[in-house]
Amino acid sequence: MNLNAPAIRQLIDLAEANQDVFIENGKKFWGMPELGYREVKTSTYAADCLESYGLKVKRGLSITGFRADLDTGRPGPTVALMGELDALHIPTHPEAIDGCVHACGHHTHINSLVGAAWLFTHCPNILDGLCGKIAFIGTPAEEGFEFELARQLMAEGKIKAISGKVSLYREGVLDDVDVAFMSHCGGKYGCSQNGGNVKKRVVFHGKSCHASVPSSGNNAMNQLTLAQCAIGLLRERMSSTMRIHGIITEGGQAANVIPDTAAMNYYVRGASVQEMSKAAKMFDDAVRYSAMALGGSADVFNIQGSLPVRKNETLGNVHRSVAKLLVPTMADSDFNWFNRSAGCTDMGDITNIMPAIHGGVPGGKGTAHGIDFTTPDGYVAFVQAAKHAAIMLYALLMDDAAEAKAAMAEFGPKLTHEQYEALVEEFK
Ligand SMILES: [Zn+2]
Numbered sequence: 001m002n003l004n005a006p007a008i009r010q011l012i013d014l015a016e017a018n019q020d021v022f023i024e025n026g027k028k029f030w031g032m033p034e035l036g037y038r039e040v041k042t043s044t045y046a047a048d049c050l051e052s053y054g055l056k057v058k059r060g061l062s063i064t065g066f067r068a069d070l071d072t073g074r075p076g077p078t079v080a081l082m083g084e085l086d087a088l089h090i091p092t093h094p095e096a097i098d099g100c101v102h103a104c105g106h107h108t109h110i111n112s113l114v115g116a117a118w119l120f121t122h123c124p125n126i127l128d129g130l131c132g133k134i135a136f137i138g139t140p141a142e143e144g145f146e147f148e149l150a151r152q153l154m155a156e157g158k159i160k161a162i163s164g165k166v167s168l169y170r171e172g173v174l175d176d177v178d179v180a181f182m183s184h185c186g187g188k189y190g191c192s193q194n195g196g197n198v199k200k201r202v203v204f205h206g207k208s209c210h211a212s213v214p215s216s217g218n219n220a221m222n223q224l225t226l227a228q229c230a231i232g233l234l235r236e237r238m239s240s241t242m243r244i245h246g247i248i249t250e251g252g253q254a255a256n257v258i259p260d261t262a263a264m265n266y267y268v269r270g271a272s273v274q275e276m277s278k279a280a281k282m283f284d285d286a287v288r289y290s291a292m293a294l295g296g297s298a299d300v301f302n303i304q305g306s307l308p309v310r311k312n313e314t315l316g317n318v319h320r321s322v323a324k325l326l327v328p329t330m331a332d333s334d335f336n337w338f339n340r341s342a343g344c345t346d347m348g349d350i351t352n353i354m355p356a357i358h359g360g361v362p363g364g365k366g367t368a369h370g371i372d373f374t375t376p377d378g379y380v381a382f383v384q385a386a387k388h389a390a391i392m393l394y395a396l397l398m399d400d401a402a403e404a405k406a407a408m409a410e411f412g413p414k415l416t417h418e419q420y421e422a423l424v425e426e427f428k
């Protein structure tokens with residue numbers, strides 16, 4: 001892989017000479033934060049950009065997803081660049097709009113996709129040295145925290161999973177994709193080895209009555225409180241890579257009525273499928289027996305989360321080489337080489353299905369998912385990130401797609417839909 005190829009220099013020079021394109025789009029995406037499966041403005045703006053660059057865009061995939069292909073005209077693998085669309089609900093963030101804000105930096109992800117598409121459609125003869133196909137795929141709803149909305153949309157047949165990438169996969173959008181990647185905005189270049197999670201909706205059942213005569217009822221909130229204590233005490237038995245956390249979504253309606261229903265939404269995380277199963281069983285026992293201890297009952301509903309990331313070292317090497325091209329002073333030790341993280345991503349599922357990586361690029365500042373998160377340096381967050389994505393695509397498909405093919409050889413056969421469904425069966 002010769003990253004000093006003149007075509008790569010051309011991509012870099014074009015980006016440098018047109019920084020405003022990337023920075024203006026990046027600011028636009030920051031200014032239209034929308035939650036998962038409702039990223040209508042974001043998705044429309046991105047798809048309109050791609051169409052204005054001459055690409056044909058398939059819209060409305062899992063509601064707000066889209067895909068546009070750029071074919072080199074020569075046979076070879078299809079490499080997908082994924083761009084996430086969704087924001088978070090953090091009303092206390094000073095730049096929140098309607099309570100939403102890109103406090104995970106996903107505005108930079110879709111900006112990199114649009115930026116890479118701009119570069120490939122504005123750089124003369126750029127496809128000459130490549131083979132195969134590029135697929136630009138806008139992916140909805142990575143955050144996946146709205147359990148009830150997802151269940152409703154699934155029941156209506158509008159989506160096929162709470163997570164956008166899994167929903168697109170089940171829709172068949174990725175069936176012809178051979179290699180996929182994206183880079184998450186953060187502090188450093190790298191590629192992560194995230195853990196996985198299963199989401200849990202728990203409903204406690206009691207009996208309502210006048211709160212001045214509580215003995216005639218059964219307080220569902222008491223069951224929930226005991227369950228939360230039990231979960232807290234479970235931490236002694238949890239490994240350092242397990243996490244259990246959540247919120248109360250229902251705790252009664254009136255202080256003078258003993259609530260007959262209480263509910264909570266939780267995430268159970270683990271570094272491997274085995275650890276996820278173990279933590280999930282500990283969680284289920286803790287909530288069920290806490291409810292039972294107080295004479296009530298609890299229903300536990302699983303909602304499919306995401307699988308732990310499977311490593312692909314070939315793609316990691318390409319990511320690192322491109323990062324070093326952009327930042328020549330970067331030492332290998334400055335690159336996060338598949339660092340373990342308790343964070344989860346629906347890219348984890350994709351890395352189990354085909355050769356793929358969840359990369360990282362700098363640009364974020366402050367606390368991820370916090371009120372001080374911003375992307376203050378437009379050059380790093382918008383220009384450099386888009387360049388990195390575009391050069392990744394080029395590097396994977398140059399030299400008869402040698403790197404894409406090596407990533408495929410490292411992975412082995414792509415998972416079939418049946419194999420994937422068997423893998424996630426117990427977490428659904
Ligand atoms: Zn996030």
Ligand SMILES: [Zn+2]
Pocket residue numbers: 104105106142184
């Ligand atoms: Zn994120």
